[in-house]
Amino acid sequence: MKPLVEVRGLSAVAGTAVLVDGVDFKVWPGQVTALVGASGSGKTTSALALLGEHGRGVRLSGEVRVDGIDLMSNGADAAAVRGRVVAYMPQHPGSALNPARRIGTAIGELSRLHNHGADGVVEALRAAQLPGDRSTQRRFPHQFSGGQRQRIALAQALACRPKVLVLDEPSTGLDSITRLQLVSELKELTGQGLGILLLSHDLELVRALAQYVVVLDAGRVIDAGGTDVLPAATKLRPRPGTTGTPTPLLQAMNLTASLRARGRDPILQEVELTVPPGGCVGVVGRSGSGKTTLARCLAGLHERHTGRITLSDQPLPVLRKRSAEQARRVQYVWQEVRGSFDERRRVDDQVARTAERLRGVSRVDAKAEAVATLARLGVSAMVAARPPSQLSGGELQRAAIARALLARPDVLICDEITTALDEHGTALVVELLTELQDSGMALVWISHDLGLVAAVADRVLVLEVGRVVEEGPPATVMAKPAHEITERLVRAARLGRSGVAASDPDPGPRTPAVPEDVVPEGAVPEGAVPETVVPEAEPPPVLTSCADTRSEPQR
Amino acid sequence: MRSYAAQRAALAVIQLAVLSILVFLLTALLPGDAADMRFTETLTPDQVARLRSQLGLDEPAIERFTHWFGNVLTGDLGTSLISGGSVADIVKASVGATLVLTLATLAVVVPLAVVLGLVMGTRENGRLDRVITSITLALSAIPDFVIAVVLITLFSLKLGWLPATWVGGDLPANPALLVLPVAVLLGRTVCLLSRQVRAGTINALNAEYVVQARRLGVPRRQLLLRHVLPNAAVPGVQELARTGDTLLGGVLVVEAIFAIPGFATALVDGVETRDVPVVQGLTLVLAVAALLINLAADLVCNRLVPRTELLR
Numbered sequence: 001m002k003p004l005v006e007v008r009g010l011s012a013v014a015g016t017a018v019l020v021d022g023v024d025f026k027v028w029p030g031q032v033t034a035l036v037g038a039s040g041s042g043k044t045t046s047a048l049a050l051l052g053e054h055g056r057g058v059r060l061s062g063e064v065r066v067d068g069i070d071l072m073s074n075g076a077d078a079a080a081v082r083g084r085v086v087a088y089m090p091q092h093p094g095s096a097l098n099p100a101r102r103i104g105t106a107i108g109e110l111s112r113l114h115n116h117g118a119d120g121v122v123e124a125l126r127a128a129q130l131p132g133d134r135s136t137q138r139r140f141p142h143q144f145s146g147g148q149r150q151r152i153a154l155a156q157a158l159a160c161r162p163k164v165l166v167l168d169e170p171s172t173g174l175d176s177i178t179r180l181q182l183v184s185e186l187k188e189l190t191g192q193g194l195g196i197l198l199l200s201h202d203l204e205l206v207r208a209l210a211q212y213v214v215v216l217d218a219g220r221v222i223d224a225g226g227t228d229v230l231p232a233a234t235k236l237r238p239r240p241g242t243t244g245t246p247t248p249l250l251q252a253m254n255l256t257a258s259l260r261a262r263g264r265d266p267i268l269q270e271v272e273l274t275v276p277p278g279g280c281v282g283v284v285g286r287s288g289s290g291k292t293t294l295a296r297c298l299a300g301l302h303e304r305h306t307g308r309i310t311l312s313d314q315p316l317p318v319l320r321k322r323s324a325e326q327a328r329r330v331q332y333v334w335q336e337v338r339g340s341f342d343e344r345r346r347v348d349d350q351v352a353r354t355a356e357r358l359r360g361v362s363r364v365d366a367k368a369e370a371v372a373t374l375a376r377l378g379v380s381a382m383v384a385a386r387p388p389s390q391l392s393g394g395e396l397q398r399a400a401i402a403r404a405l406l407a408r409p410d411v412l413i414c415d416e417i418t419t420a421l422d423e424h425g426t427a428l429v430v431e432l433l434t435e436l437q438d439s440g441m442a443l444v445w446i447s448h449d450l451g452l453v454a455a456v457a458d459r460v461l462v463l464e465v466g467r468v469v470e471e472g473p474p475a476t477v478m479a480k481p482a483h484e485i486t487e488r489l490v491r492a493a494r495l496g497r498s499g500v501a502a503s504d505p506d507p508g509p510r511t512p513a514v515p516e517d518v519v520p521e522g523a524v525p526e527g528a529v530p531e532t533v534v535p536e537a538e539p540p541p542v543l544t545s546c547a548d549t550r551s552e553p554q555r
Numbered sequence: 556m557r558s559y560a561a562q563r564a565a566l567a568v569i570q571l572a573v574l575s576i577l578v579f580l581l582t583a584l585l586p587g588d589a590a591d592m593r594f595t596e597t598l599t600p601d602q603v604a605r606l607r608s609q610l611g612l613d614e615p616a617i618e619r620f621t622h623w624f625g626n627v628l629t630g631d632l633g634t635s636l637i638s639g640g641s642v643a644d645i646v647k648a649s650v651g652a653t654l655v656l657t658l659a660t661l662a663v664v665v666p667l668a669v670v671l672g673l674v675m676g677t678r679e680n681g682r683l684d685r686v687i688t689s690i691t692l693a694l695s696a697i698p699d700f701v702i703a704v705v706l707i708t709l710f711s712l713k714l715g716w717l718p719a720t721w722v723g724g725d726l727p728a729n730p731a732l733l734v735l736p737v738a739v740l741l742g743r744t745v746c747l748l749s750r751q752v753r754a755g756t757i758n759a760l761n762a763e764y765v766v767q768a769r770r771l772g773v774p775r776r777q778l779l780l781r782h783v784l785p786n787a788a789v790p791g792v793q794e795l796a797r798t799g800d801t802l803l804g805g806v807l808v809v810e811a812i813f814a815i816p817g818f819a820t821a822l823v824d825g826v827e828t829r830d831v832p833v834v835q836g837l838t839l840v841l842a843v844a845a846l847l848i849n850l851a852a853d854l855v856c857n858r859l860v861p862r863t864e865l866l867r
Contacts, residue, residue, distance in 0.1 A: 051770055096767035100785035100860040109781070140861045153767070160771055201799025270598055 009063035025196040034198040034206040037216035043199040052078025087162035091169040094149030097141035104137025111159040128155035175448035176492035201422040250275040255307035280443040282457030290466040299332035328358040331409035335416040337400035341388035348384040354406040373402040393420040451493030631833035642836035653818035672752020695746035720814040751794040773807030796852035
């Protein structure tokens with residue numbers, strides 16, 4: 001079988017900077033090829049070359065052959081490829097929908113454009129698992145939820161009936177259950193003969209999907225082969241956890257929160273939470289289950305709540321009524337941090353400011369402490385001296401963690417702090433936080449990833465529609481999930497690990513064209529206590545450097 | 556959409572009520588009244604006082620307002636203190652010319668601004684963009700009356716191609732009458748609008764959804780007309796509603812220069828003679844027109860890009 005896409009020696013040069021240097025990869029029909037690497041490693045640049053596209057001032061060279069057309073030869077028309085052969089799905093595809101157009105019109109336009117007038121709207125919607133009826137087609141993008149918008153974007157891409165689908169970080173921002181669903185849907189698409197090029201730093205997703213992996217670092221291929229080239233992961237068992245009742249440091253009693261005044265639209269109901277000194281309480285749940293609201297209540301940012309919150313047995317008021325000392329003792333790191341940094345000031349100064357303001361440390365000492373903490377988290381002093389717009393999402397996320405840590409808090413509330421991080425970055429964060437925990441800092445760790453939470457927390461709370469549906473030590477929750485939603489979270493936590501391979505055998509026929517070195521996923525026997533995988537603190541150099549030395553300027 | 560329109564219409568009714576009070580208050584604040592104005596000419600103080608009570612000007616303001624407002628609700632705008640004719644007739648007689656002038660200007664301005672805006676937006680900071688920007692900015696910087704005088708001198712006096720005034724002209728029979736007034740009104744409006752369309756185009760061109768459409772192979776022409784333009788037009792439409800008053804100010808000057816018997820002329824005459832019912836009637840009609848224009852613009856925008864949060 002011939003590959004659909006053949007890239008040989010692709011280089012991209014902007015001025016004197018080499019963005020991509022001699023990259024080779026192929027995409028076969030019905031197979032998934034993954035380009036793996038941290039942001040800035042050249043994944044997107046390489047993938048966009050398949051559309052004949054490059055950034056301003058970037059020169060491409062090498063050979064890019066898509067469905068028999070050599071895009072790099074003179075006079076080649078990339079327009080013949082766009083959509084029709086290669087469809088590209090950007091990161092956050094849901095925001096790439098035109099707000100002014102009905103979805104049926106937009107999909108119909110693409111369908112007619114690429115299929116000689118055939119109207120494939122209903123088919124495309126169905127392939128993306130959306131209802132194809134007329135009223136759905138007449139709706140505008142803003143009338144759909146975030147998840148549905150992603151499907152609409154997929155339907156748009158599928159309406160072009162491409163041969164190759166390029167997916168740029170498709171799992172970003174998905175909760176773990178939705179991510180699991182994505183895996184099975186993508187497998188279904190490859191079963192229909194579609195070739196997929198997957199760009200991701202989500203190694204678990206890659207392990208679950210890809211037949212062929214190309215590892216990129218700073219624009220170079222540093223390894224290629226089957227999923228076995230991915231850095232090995234250490235297996236960590238969920239913590240046994242504690243069962244006793246220690247003296248609480250932070251406690252929430254009968255906490256109920258609502259969106260509107262006087263308790264209308266409640267989003268959190270009768271939540272009880274106790275955090276002991278040096279302990280870690282994990283909170284898991286799907287998106288929309290009230291996790292962030294709980295964090296905001298504890299941080300004092302959500303004022304429409306009833307119930308009692310105490311810190312060392314003293315009532316803890318809302319943030320604007322907290323004393324400086326109370327503000328210092330409870331710190332909050334949230335998910336989308338870019339907006340919380342001043343665009344015009346250096347990141348390290350902003351991180352240092354917490355120590356100056358809340359602890360009265362001198363400017364020089366605060367700066368030194370900021371730089372040291374950032375370095376521990378893998379953000380070099382050079383990077384931290386830049387304004388926030390020049391840091392990648394992952395770097396900024398770690399800067400936000402450092403900023404909170406500089407207050408030397410007694411309780412740190414972490415709301416999905418690892419979603420923007422790759423495995424190595426996550427490992428660094430977990431390492432530092434565990435160390436601080438040993439010296440007495442308590443953690444409230446909120447995440448949709450039960451696997452990660454189970455590995456760091458002493459106690460796990462499962463939230464669903466604003467209520468605690470299950471609570472217990474991580475090992476117990478993972479081994480004997482009592483609630484249906486917990487069970488789904490446990491299953492989702494095993495993505496790319498033994499669970500998926502065992503429960504979901506190879507869906508499509510494997511073609512003999514797969515390269516020799518591709519190793520099919522084997523079924524690994526499951527242990528009595530499910531194992532979660534957390535990356536090693538020191539992964540092989542493969543993915544270490546890429547996460548930290550390069551940043552992708554974002555605006 | 557429908558509930559949004561109903562909501563906006565309900566709001567418009569309240570705005571109208573407040574407006575009518577304002578109109579009445581402001582005209583009541585004008586120094587002197589119609590009787591005073593005539594006093595200087597022929598009448599004795601005694602006669603003025605009689606005239607004042609005859610015209611009802613000596614009644615308390617509240618009483619005058621309720622009387623006037625009640626009449627307005629029944630569609631009666633009152634009678635002119637000067638000519639004795641019905642205000643409604645005066646409005647009808649004056650509104651035609653202004654309406655024709657405004658519509659003719661818009662008919663030229665809107666397509667022109669859209670085309671210029673698209674051309675500039677697609678060539679951001681290119682040579683063409685800078686040339687068009689310079690010309691439109693220069694045009695908008697020159698006061699209307701200067702442009703008017705220059706145009707009249709050139710085309711009417713020197714070349715004799717176009718009539719300099721509207722006096723005695725019948726519009727449908729002679730569209731050449733419109734050319735110079737419209738040309739004068741064009742400058743600033745086209746500049747403001749095309750800048751907005753340009754900004755909208757640049758925004759839309761950089762938006763993820765346009766980049767994505769391009770990557771999915773939508774050809775350039777289709778991309779501009781179907782994907783970019785509806786989004787780019789939104790700031791333009793809102794600007795158009797906002798420039799309504801600018802245009803009206805321009806119409807005032809233009810009507811004066813070209814001796815067009817329009818709305819503005821009637822308004823100025825009314826103020827000069829303190830013909831309060833006429834001023835009130837004209838102002839009210841004007842306010843209603845402004846409200847309707849803004850309502851229409853909001854509805855159009857909501858239809859173009861149906862995101863309600865855009866308008867709230």
